[in-house]
Amino acid sequence: IRAAFAEKSHSTSFFKDTLLRLDIQGVNSTFDKMTLDRAIEVNLFGTLVRIGSVEDTLVNKILFQGEQDLRDALGILTRNRENLDFDYIRTTCKMLGIIHLFEQFLAESEKKI
Template sequence: REGSPCTIFVGNSLLRLDLQNVNSEFDRKTVERAIQVHHLGTRLNLGSREDTLINKLLFQGEQDMRDALGIFARHETELDEEYIEDMCHSLNLGEVWFEFRQKYLDSKKD
């Protein structure tokens, strides 16, 4: 459907690209904070780790939550948690962020 988010799977690799429109102030911030990478001679603007994680929490699909967990687990020490917390609160996701983070931290204790 036109205007709907979509996922592009790149060949037989594990690489997936989630595409979506810019519809909100958060989407605009995501574009402003985008990180440029070059892949196969093409410049790509990708959402930062923090913005990608927040987007996953926004959608809250089963795969989105697994993706968010992967981002958090791999980049925990590098993430700007203050930014994530502030944005989650502004998007009414404060409780979702708190529970997500707590569940991850509890799983590390086991």
């Protein structure tokens, strides 16, 4: 985790004997600050933690573009399509210069759903 923070990257932690995995990163950009401002609190094993909103998590997955990230993004889209704030997602993707990646992802997801 320290190396990821030093590199301004992220680290993934896996919880043994569960399906839970957490991506952990510092606040290194305007988008990271936006994500933190919109974060929600959840109880994780008795500890309150702040996690990114569904929309911010989806944008992060599109931004990172890893194979697992894109599978995660598809799962997020599939489970939350009806409730997603697509205006926020598109505005944020434009700000990050990845709107073309988001639109491509949406088009490809239509074939898989």
